[in-house]
Amino acid sequence: xxxxxxxxxxxxxxxxxxxxxxxxxxxxxxxxxxxxxxxxxxxxxxxxxxxxxxxxxxxxxxxxxxxxxxxxxxxxxxxxxxxxxxxxxxxxxxxxxxxxxxxxxxxxxxxxxxxxxxxxxxxxxxxxxxxxxxxx
Amino acid sequence: xxxxxxxxxxxxxxxxxxxxxxxxxxxxxxxxxxxxxxxxxxxxxxxxxxxxxxxxxxxxxxxxxxxxxxxxxxxxxxxxxxxxxxxxxxxxxxxxxxxxxxxxxxxxxxxxxxxxxxxxxxxxxxxxxxxxxxxx
Amino acid sequence: xxxxxxxxxxxxxxxxxxxxxxxxxxxxxxxxxxxxxxxxxxxxxxxxxxxxxxxxxxxxxxxxxxxxxxxxxxxxxxxxxxxxxxxxxxxxxxxxxxxxxxxxxxxxxxxxxxxxxxxxxxxxxxxxxxxxxxxx
Amino acid sequence: xxxxxxxxxxxxxxxxxxxxxxxxxxxxxxxxxxxxxxxxxxxxxxxxxxxxxxxxxxxxxxxxxxxxxxxxxxxxxxxxxxxxxxxxxxxxxxxxxxxxxxxxxxxxxxxxxxxxxxxxxxxxxxxxxxxxxxxx
Amino acid sequence: xxxxxxxxxxxxxxxxxxxxxxxxxxxxxxxxxxxxxxxxxxxxxxxxxxxxxxxxxxxxxxxxxxxxxxxxxxxxxxxxxxxxxxxxxxxxxxxxxxxxxxxxxxxxxxxxxxxxxxxxxxxxxxxxxxxxxxxx
Amino acid sequence: xxxxxxxxxxxxxxxxxxxxxxxxxxxxxxxxxxxxxxxxxxxxxxxxxxxxxxxxxxxxxxxxxxxxxxxxxxxxxxxxxxxxxxxxxxxxxxxxxxxxxxxxxxxxxxxxxxxxxxxxxxxxxxxxxxxxxxxx
Numbered sequence: 005x006x007x008x009x010x011x012x013x014x015x016x017x018x019x020x021x022x023x024x025x026x027x028x029x030x031x032x033x034x035x036x037x038x039x040x041x042x043x044x045x046x047x048x049x050x051x052x053x054x055x056x057x058x059x060x061x062x063x064x065x066x067x068x069x070x071x072x073x074x075x076x077x078x079x080x081x082x083x084x085x086x087x088x089x090x091x092x093x094x095x096x097x098x099x100x101x102x103x104x105x106x107x108x109x110x111x112x113x114x115x116x117x118x119x120x121x122x123x124x125x126x127x128x129x130x131x132x133x134x135x136x137x138x139x140x
Numbered sequence: 141x142x143x144x145x146x147x148x149x150x151x152x153x154x155x156x157x158x159x160x161x162x163x164x165x166x167x168x169x170x171x172x173x174x175x176x177x178x179x180x181x182x183x184x185x186x187x188x189x190x191x192x193x194x195x196x197x198x199x200x201x202x203x204x205x206x207x208x209x210x211x212x213x214x215x216x217x218x219x220x221x222x223x224x225x226x227x228x229x230x231x232x233x234x235x236x237x238x239x240x241x242x243x244x245x246x247x248x249x250x251x252x253x254x255x256x257x258x259x260x261x262x263x264x265x266x267x268x269x270x271x272x273x274x275x276x
Numbered sequence: 277x278x279x280x281x282x283x284x285x286x287x288x289x290x291x292x293x294x295x296x297x298x299x300x301x302x303x304x305x306x307x308x309x310x311x312x313x314x315x316x317x318x319x320x321x322x323x324x325x326x327x328x329x330x331x332x333x334x335x336x337x338x339x340x341x342x343x344x345x346x347x348x349x350x351x352x353x354x355x356x357x358x359x360x361x362x363x364x365x366x367x368x369x370x371x372x373x374x375x376x377x378x379x380x381x382x383x384x385x386x387x388x389x390x391x392x393x394x395x396x397x398x399x400x401x402x403x404x405x406x407x408x409x410x411x412x
Numbered sequence: 413x414x415x416x417x418x419x420x421x422x423x424x425x426x427x428x429x430x431x432x433x434x435x436x437x438x439x440x441x442x443x444x445x446x447x448x449x450x451x452x453x454x455x456x457x458x459x460x461x462x463x464x465x466x467x468x469x470x471x472x473x474x475x476x477x478x479x480x481x482x483x484x485x486x487x488x489x490x491x492x493x494x495x496x497x498x499x500x501x502x503x504x505x506x507x508x509x510x511x512x513x514x515x516x517x518x519x520x521x522x523x524x525x526x527x528x529x530x531x532x533x534x535x536x537x538x539x540x541x542x543x544x545x546x547x548x
Numbered sequence: 549x550x551x552x553x554x555x556x557x558x559x560x561x562x563x564x565x566x567x568x569x570x571x572x573x574x575x576x577x578x579x580x581x582x583x584x585x586x587x588x589x590x591x592x593x594x595x596x597x598x599x600x601x602x603x604x605x606x607x608x609x610x611x612x613x614x615x616x617x618x619x620x621x622x623x624x625x626x627x628x629x630x631x632x633x634x635x636x637x638x639x640x641x642x643x644x645x646x647x648x649x650x651x652x653x654x655x656x657x658x659x660x661x662x663x664x665x666x667x668x669x670x671x672x673x674x675x676x677x678x679x680x681x682x683x684x
Numbered sequence: 685x686x687x688x689x690x691x692x693x694x695x696x697x698x699x700x701x702x703x704x705x706x707x708x709x710x711x712x713x714x715x716x717x718x719x720x721x722x723x724x725x726x727x728x729x730x731x732x733x734x735x736x737x738x739x740x741x742x743x744x745x746x747x748x749x750x751x752x753x754x755x756x757x758x759x760x761x762x763x764x765x766x767x768x769x770x771x772x773x774x775x776x777x778x779x780x781x782x783x784x785x786x787x788x789x790x791x792x793x794x795x796x797x798x799x800x801x802x803x804x805x806x807x808x809x810x811x812x813x814x815x816x817x818x819x820x
Contacts, residue, residue: 007239008272016810018698018725018767023469034470036477042767045698045725047810055275061159062170063237068269069172085717085724087698101471103415122275130696130727133476136416139463139530143511144544152402154290154317154359173357180357181290181317183402191547197431198442199509204541205444223290223314258547266288266319279783280816295605306606308613327819333703334714335781340813341716373607375551394819405612408552411599411666424674426562426589426631445629452629453562453589455674495562495586538560538591567741578742580749645743647687677748680688683735683802 008055008122009065013075015084018045019100022089043087046129050079050109055122066121078112102127102135110137144191144258145201149211151220154181155236158225179223182265186215186245191258202257214248238263238271246273280327280394281337285347287356290317291372294361315359318401322351322381327394338393350384374399374407382409416463416530417473421483423492426453427508430497451495454537458487458517463530474529486520510535510543518545552599552666553609557619559628562589563644566633587631590673594623594653599666610665622656646671646679654681688735688802689745693755695764698725699780702769723767726809730759730789735802746801758792782807782815790817 020043021035031039038044052075056065086092088100094108106127114123128134156179157171167175174180188211192201222228224236230244242263250259264270292315293307303311310316324347328337358364360372366380378399386395400406428451429443439447446452460483464473494500496508502516514535522531536542564587565579575583582588596619600609630636632644638652650671658667672678700723701715711719718724732755736745766772768780774788786807794803808814 005243006273006275007242008275009239010270010272012268014810016724016726018723021471023471025469034475037765040765040767040771042770043698043723043725044696044765044767045723046696047727058237058239058243061161063157063235063240065239065271067170085720087720087722087724090722091720099471101466103417103466103473104471106415107413107466130694132420134418134420135473136418137414139414139416141515142545142547143514144547145511146542146544148540150402152316152318154315176357176359176363178359178362179290179315179317180288180359181315182288183319194509194511194515197434199429199507199512201511201543203442221309221312221316223312223316226314227312266286277787278817278819279786280819281783282814282816284812293607297605306611330781330783330787333705335701335779335784337783337815339714371607373602375553375602375609376607378551379549379602404556406554406556407609408554409550411550411552422674424588424590426587448629448631448635450631450634451562451587451589452560452631453587454560455591493581493584493588495584495588498586499584538558565743569741578747643743645738647689647738647745648743650687651685651738676692678690679745680690681686683686683688 019088049128051126155224185264187262189260291360321400323398427496457536459534563632593672595670699768729808731806733804
């Protein structure tokens with residue numbers, strides 16, 4: 005009896021989009037106002053989905069309190085009220101687009117969650133722009 | 141030409157999480173404040189998804205008014221403004237976690253909806269905790 | 277330079293509406309399904325508004341972290357995952373309607389917040405039913 | 413490294429549901445108040461999902477600004493502040509149910525987006541009624 | 549002990565903005581795409597606020613079920629799934645802007661609600677455009 | 685016949701809270717993680733309320749398209765995808781707290797809107813923290 009369970013959390017962060025191998029003109033053409041060298045920011049919403057068997061003793065797939073704490077310890081504590089480009093090592097050489105952020109969050113959480121659970125992450129950069137990884 | 145159609149409804153209910161085969165200490169350790177013997181409650185939101193062929197005469201997969209009435213008759217009338225543990229027979233011996241509630245709702249609606257339609261149910265216990273069944 | 281600042285918090289609680297000086301028939305006529313003796317529940321959202329001068333040193337009317345902690349300590353810790361009728365002393369002899377809950381929350385917070393700040397509380401029982409105190 | 417990216421847009425339109433091969437009585441029985449000959453309307457929300465490889469140079473699956481412009485040029489400019497039955501050629505002989513609208517939007521966008529991207533469209537007619545195409 | 553109570557309802561309607569004493573060019577200049585002669589439409593959300601004394605017997609300012617039924621009988625039944633210009637007599641000679649709609653709703657409900665209650669109506673035409681009457 | 689009309693817009697910006705007349709320790713004590721020298725950011729939502737007479741010719745208090753353009757020209761174009769501390773002159777010597785931002789937005793728009801309209805601005809820094817100016 006498999007069920008998917010979801011936990012939504014949020015963090016507030018600054019970032020800019022920039023490819024250091026391009027000149028300023030090309031960066032500006034491709035990334036527009038997202039390339040602003042002094043950064044801008046977002047209220048990111050992250051939804052973590054775990055899929056697994058319902059434990060007959062608890063009626064839980066996963067304790068939401070433990071999942072929330074996992075997300076706080078491994079994602080929010082490192083991303084919240086931070087500058088993703090400057091403060092988060094994963095983005096030292098990786099452009100912090102929503103696509104790359106969601107992959108980093110997935111890879112971070114994948115190590116913390118037992119293999120028997122399928123994992124998917126949805127990241128809202130704004131109410132109108134969001135991403136999901138892995139696909140399917 | 142298959143399309144998925146979704147209908148969202150809500151109900152307000154009390155519940156507590158408890159495993160009667162455990163002692164109070166273990167129940168409290170596992171379920172924390174959700175184990176409060178005098179109950180707490182939620183505004184549950186339920187989204188029912190049907191997938192099927194578009195009827196060329198109506199342009200409908202399923203009449204949303206009929207789907208809404210089905211959910212009201214078979215789920216809301218039995219769950220809304222109720223205590224899930226005390227008032228709903230399905231939870232007499234089943235812990236009313238979001239996971240178990242969503243399975244009960246699915247099983248209830250599955251009997252009412254023709255087999256040619258795929259059925260999926262999403263249940264929000266809070267804006268930040270939700271579940272989906274079946275998976276995939 | 278006065279500004280109003282708002283902080284939104286939430287709690288999940290069970291309650292029932294009942295007037296002990298009435299018989300069951302009258303309670304049922306007036307309160308309908310809200311009178312269910314085994315309780316039902318809600319995800320309550322509470323918005324606290326403080327109005328005061330902006331402190332020129334901080335740019336704050338009130339530190340939102342301190343306001344959030346105040347609400348947690350004095351309201352959420354006493355109401356969240358509780359049965360308002362059974363677990364919260366203020367409702368021992370007071371019907372826990374949204375109107376009475378918002379007055380109790382106001383009176384609780386009013387003692388904790390300096391008189392120089394105006395205080396108003398909005399309480400959502402559901403997305404479609406909410407109340408505000410004081411008025412104006 | 414495939415990621416799904418989503419862009420949400422909206423349009424406001426009038427429509428009525430009607431099958432011209434049926435008499436008025438049957439139309440009224442099947443479509444009820446949605447059959448009103450003088451039309452009614454909705455704030456439609458449309459979510460477009462593209463799935464594809466993350467471009468290592470940009471960190472994008474697809475530039476959200478370009479996707480937003482595509483939706484504006486090919487969907488919103490033709491549907492927004494329009495009467496779907498009278499002003500949009502696709503619905504001259506097709507009942508503008510949510511199911512048929514989402515298929516028309518999909519077919520319209522499918523021509524504009526390279527085949528290497530999977531495409532899915534979700535359409536909200538109201539907060540409580542929505543549809544998705546293709547399924548799965 | 550005065551409290552404000554709020555009830556939120558919704559209706560879906562078609563309309564167009566038009567001043568019959570102006571020529572088409574002026575109507576088009578002033579109202580733009582809202583002047584489309586074949587109409588467009590919205591999901592309107594209406595919030596009704598009553599302010600009054602809390603009844604010590606019920607703990608209610610006003611029974612929300614009764615308020616909801618009042619709004620349904622006097623507003624929704626006449627506006628929902630209608631064309632405001634063609635189907636609602638109040639707009640025969642009155643442009644159905646959000647401003648005029650909210651005044652009509654207020655005037656309609658004012659007759660149904662005892663004078664001892666203050667009344668205010670908020671009307672959302674879209675999530676981003678809304679109006680309130682009376683002011684203050 | 686006065687009505688209040690509201691227009692909601694949004695912008696994404698980076699900022700940090702800092703008082704240059706304090707040492708780092710005091711800044712850190714007061715502003716906590718909001719003091720991060722490399723900045724963080726938010727999706728700000730701004731709601732502008734104008735109150736005035738309904739024009740009998742248009743049925744408008746104010747053309748929402750013109751109000752939206754005013755907000756875009758005078759606020760969004762200067763704040764969106766910017767670092768409030770570094771890119772916006774008003775915050776060169778003013779701490780960009782929500783309180784100070786809402787006052788700056790009000791003062792900016794007040795010059796652009798005729799005196800016969802009352803003006804109020806609400807600013808959401810997050811869904812849970814927001815401010816309003818002027819008060820009352």
